[in-house]
Amino acid sequence: MSSNPAPASAGKSRWVPASWDELPGFADDTLYEAWNAWIKSCERPAPAFAPLCREVRQLSIASGEEQRVWMVARLQPYRIESADGNPEGLLTGYYEPLFDAARKPGNGFNVPLYGLPAGYGTRRPWFTRQQIDTLPEAQAALQGRAIAWLRDPLEALALHIQGSGRLRITEPDGSVRLVRLAFAGTNDQPYQSVGRWLLDQGLTRDATWPGIRAWLAQNPTRASELLWANPRYVFFREEPLSPLDANFGPRGAQGVPLTPGRSIAVDRQSIPYGTPVWLASTGPQVQLQRLVLAQDTGSAIVGAVRADFFTGWGPEAGDLAGRLKQNLRLWVLWPR
Template identity: 80%
Template sequence: MNLRLLRLVVSALIVGTLAACSTRPPAPVAPSVPSVQPPAAPTVPVPVPGTLTQSKSRWVPVGWGELPGFEGDALHEAWNAWLRSCERPAPAFAPLCGDVRRLSIASPEEQRGWMMQRLQPYRVESLDGAADGLLTGYFEPYLDAARQPGNGFSVPLYAPPADLAARKPWYTRQQIDTLPQAQAALAGRAIAWVRDPVEAMVLHIQGSGRLRVQEADGSVRLVRLAFAGTNDQPYKSVGKWLLDQGLVRDATWPGITAWVRANPQRVNEMLWSNPRYVFFREEPLDALDAAFGPKGAQGVPLTPGRSIAVDRQSIPYGTPVWLASSGPTAQLSRLVLAQDTGSAILGAVRADYFTGWGPEAGEIAGRLKQGLRLWALWPR
């Protein structure tokens, strides 16, 4: 496995958290009564008229001027993602989809004017009023594969076993690799074989990917592997496992890269520390499908740079969202669509940014971990 890919792999395996909070100072003590302390100021923010409350967030109405970069975004790029959302629109947005389709060939000024007329921006905050959150990235891996094992292709990618629904949880990752009964249950279920177990782990973490599959007749075909289920085992970060074992000093990619290169005989031990295993289904990739990513949780294909995964208890699927994030990896101020979710995407101001597919997208996604603010754009 080349060093660049290994960098992507370990970056994709690192999980982080970000928290923000604020408090108010207590009121000063009145000079005439020095022995009496007034009560502390409330930490719960005073509701703003028109504020909307979701299960995990509150939406505070603001003016369009609060959205950084709104006048400069190339809205036509986001319109493709919006058109996709209109294939399965949320009830609140279904009445707008006729205009969204009509405006797909409009000028940016017309699109911006229509948004300002028909939508109200709301700043997304946690229930205690924190507006700062975390942005990470995800992508669609691009791997070489073969229909049959051999010539270096030794790691299977499986369709769900027949008894997956009857046995919960199913076998762990280690048991799948080592137990005869688990391997018997998966006999004949391999969709394809890849060369490297760590590459396969990245595919499992991302949940979908593209394969250049060598067929039995020697031809090569491009297909997509889409998420089809898990073994219902908990996800555990291999980076955290390395830290807990004292094998690396920190879970940054240089430390993990050095450890993997120095300890190839322990790679399985590292991978088995994460018991979760993902099963896939194969989908064809025609020219149109290849221009978009896999289907997200909303049920529509993802658009690179314009689709995000969110906590649906904070932001409903299909909601247009203004995203602002500044950090060493990317400077982003743009319209995106909430079209997906993920097991690690939890909280009010939390998003996973779909960067596309292949090595360059993986490079960005692997490094993206920075501050975030979000504004939900809701029909008036």
């Protein structure tokens, strides 16, 4: 009998007991790569997993086979299904953008990235993206709040969509620093896809980032129209990026740094933060069969079998995240 039974349902999902044999690729995963993410989760463990954290830390130097044996002994897999019993879902990807920036506007750097505006929280929702660009009242609240400046409005939009990023900032004295922009808040307006707007307007058949960039290059006078199609706006705070921090992503909703390739964002009404999850996804971009940790969420991550896969940072991670949209199956691994 399990001393820590998992729920038969968790909000939007059903948890169906499964055997370890059901997990695709369980015998082949390089588990030590996921152990770093698990140790991070143990910095702020979910109550059900806190008693296991001492053993998890001890096993960080164990062999993959020893880690596998321990998992089978201590955890029970549960297949995640929607309320109507469907085990199939959707996997997408997200990443941490890396862009060049300047501390002051000029020399082509004219797109601001803002911290929280003056009086933030007194008005809900706050101004839309279009109003931020055009209303004196909104601009006054942001006066002096720019953290840095980018060259490209689509780079700023990418940061707003991902919610965080890294900047190589040129300081006024000419020195260059690598910093992180962390999520600080939003204007509480709904997110709308600019790619979907282009498709709905019949302006393009390619709503990928390269397709959006190509359309904008051909229609530069419509940049504001494109950007204003998404009323949601994100505000940031600057964080130092030490050499140790640089090996991990930003902090997710669980409050711990994300691990490239081993952290996922989930619907917390389906899977609690800090839960180890077996992920299986096969598609045109990549085949994934591996242990991951549920450490984040997102406004678009809704549903039982739904996950956003953290691919890392920089252009290659962004390319993979932008193309990743394929089938998904999930199993939570719950303490016995």
